[in-house]
Amino acid sequence: MHKYFQPVIISLILxxxxxxxSETYFAGNSVLLALDLIIVWIFALEVILxxxxxxxxxxxxxxxxxxxxxxxxxxxxxxxxPFVSILRLIRVLRLxxxxxxxxxxxxxxxxxxxxxxxxTGILGLSFLIFSIYAIIGTTFFSEVxxxxxxxxxxxxLFTLLQVVTFESWASQVARPIINEVxxxxxYFVSFIIIGALVILNLVVAVILSYLGQDDEHEREKQMExxxxxxxxxxxxxxxxxxxxxxxxHKTNDLEQENNLKQ
Numbered sequence: 001m002h003k004y005f006q007p008v009i010i011s012l013i014l015x016x017x018x019x020x021x022s023e024t025y026f027a028g029n030s031v032l033l034a035l036d037l038i039i040v041w042i043f044a045l046e047v048i049l050x051x052x053x054x055x056x057x058x059x060x061x062x063x064x065x066x067x068x069x070x071x072x073x074x075x076x077x078x079x080x081x082p083f084v085s086i087l088r089l090i091r092v093l094r095l096x097x098x099x100x101x102x103x104x105x106x107x108x109x110x111x112x113x114x115x116x117x118x119x120t121g122i123l124g125l126s127f128l129i130f131s132i133y134a135i136i137g138t139t140f141f142s143e144v145x146x147x148x149x150x151x152x153x154x155x156x157l158f159t160l161l162q163v164v165t166f167e168s169w170a171s172q173v174a175r176p177i178i179n180e181v182x183x184x185x186x187y188f189v190s191f192i193i194i195g196a197l198v199i200l201n202l203v204v205a206v207i208l209s210y211l212g213q214d215d216e217h218e219r220e221k222q223m224e225x226x227x228x229x230x231x232x233x234x235x236x237x238x239x240x241x242x243x244x245x246x247x248x249h250k251t252n253d254l255e256q257e258n259n260l261k262q
Contacts, residue, residue: 001053006101009046009097009101010098010101010102012039012042012043013094013095013097013098013101014098015035015039016036016039016091016094016095017094017095019032019035019036019039020036020091020092020095023036036091037079040072040075040076040079043068043072043075043094044072044076046072047068047069047072050065064099064100064106065100067096067097067100068097068100071090071093071094071096071097074090075090075091075094078090107211108211111207111210111211112207112210114210115206115207115209115210118206118210119203119206119207122199122202122203122206125199126195126199129191129194129195129199130157130160130161130195131153131157133156133160133187133191133195134153134156134157134160135153135156136187137150137156137159137160137187138150138151138152138153138156140181140184140187141177141181141184144176144177144180144181145173145176145177149173159173160191160195163188163191163192163195164191164192164195164196165196166196169188173188174188
């Protein structure tokens, strides 16, 4: 929990990324390999420190800690094996450790994971729209362009994916078809409006709503804490007021007794 602990780990992850990039230019360099191994053992020490600090239950209750543990352990295991390709993949996956290390990234990924059920519905709607347009495309345009565009259902789906990503869709797909089938403009325009604009905005809206929910949840927690503190302060003030009133009454009673005695 030291303020310098997390920045040091983030710096090591970034250095690890630079080492991996450097190895694409200097393959098999002994210095880079030695630095990479040192960083792996530092990551292993980090895991051990967290296990000691949080305890087994506290450490493994966080799924990001589980991810870190798997990556570090796999890195150590595959260093002594001939599976070079798997080791390279694991080394690249170490860069993903930046996500739990940086709160802003972690918040985005957590919100994305929470939005998956809602995104599943949008994915189903997208597949339905793509299927309808793919069937229309294979029905009317299969003989206009070569087979790889609208010759079959699966090729039509891939062509529609190209259209919806705006990758050379006008010059390569839409214009040749419109030259042969003039009404085809309605097909492409409607698909782009529905597929690219509406569906994409739905996905963005869902993710933003979950991001907003986290902010709202934090605000509610802060408000609850402030209300609780406010009520405690009010109770303390009431108690102090009561003590002062009791003290005042006692003082008055003593003064009256003294007056009666005199």
